Amino acid sequence: MSSDAPREVRDRQFAQILRFLIVGGSNTLVTYAIFVLLGLVIEPWIAYTIAFAIGLVWVALGSSRFVFRAKFSLTRVLIFIGCNLVVYGIGQLLIRLVEPHGLTELILTSLIVLAVTAPVTFILGRYIFNRPPRHQP
Numbered sequence: 001m002s003s004d005a006p007r008e009v010r011d012r013q014f015a016q017i018l019r020f021l022i023v024g025g026s027n028t029l030v031t032y033a034i035f036v037l038l039g040l041v042i043e044p045w046i047a048y049t050i051a052f053a054i055g056l057v058w059v060a061l062g063s064s065r066f067v068f069r070a071k072f073s074l075t076r077v078l079i080f081i082g083c084n085l086v087v088y089g090i091g092q093l094l095i096r097l098v099e100p101h102g103l104t105e106l107i108l109t110s111l112i113v114l115a116v117t118a119p120v121t122f123i124l125g126r127y128i129f130n131r132p133p134r135h136q137p
Contacts, residue, residue, distance in 0.1 A: 016067060020122050023062035028118075031055035032110050039106045045095050048113075052088050056081060059121070068129035076128050083124040087117045 031051040038047035060077050064070050091113045100109040 019067040023059060023067050024118060027055045027059050028114060035110055036106045044100050044106060045092060048091060048095055056084055063125045064129055068125060070129040080125060080128050087121055091117055
């Protein structure tokens with residue numbers, strides 16, 4: 001193993017984080033706008049559900065192939081979606097605790113939800129997609 005190995009690992013990890021920010025950032029911009037705009041005309045928890053469902057498809061596919069460079073596995077994508085349903089629950093809990101009304105509160109609530117759920121999503125995705133596949137006997 002060369003002396004550059006730790007640097008190579010750090011570089012790969014940095015690239016992975018950067019790719020996560022690209023996929024997550026694009027998802028956040030779209031779903032954030034959907035949540036805030038819909039939240040002005042329907043209940044915020046319903047707006048969050050709609051925005052989350054739209055973003056989940058993009059994140060599930062983008063995370064496996066682009067962010068974590070994993071070979072496509074329907075099982076892993078389904079596990080990732082399942083884990084994201086836990087993230088969804090966390091977001092719903094935060095929205096219900098804050099009970100935002102009006103544009104400013106919707107924006108602030110979105111930022112709180114993002115600050116809590118983004119790191120959880122990255123950690124779960126990294127665990128799911130970076131594990132070596134299990135070999136069957």
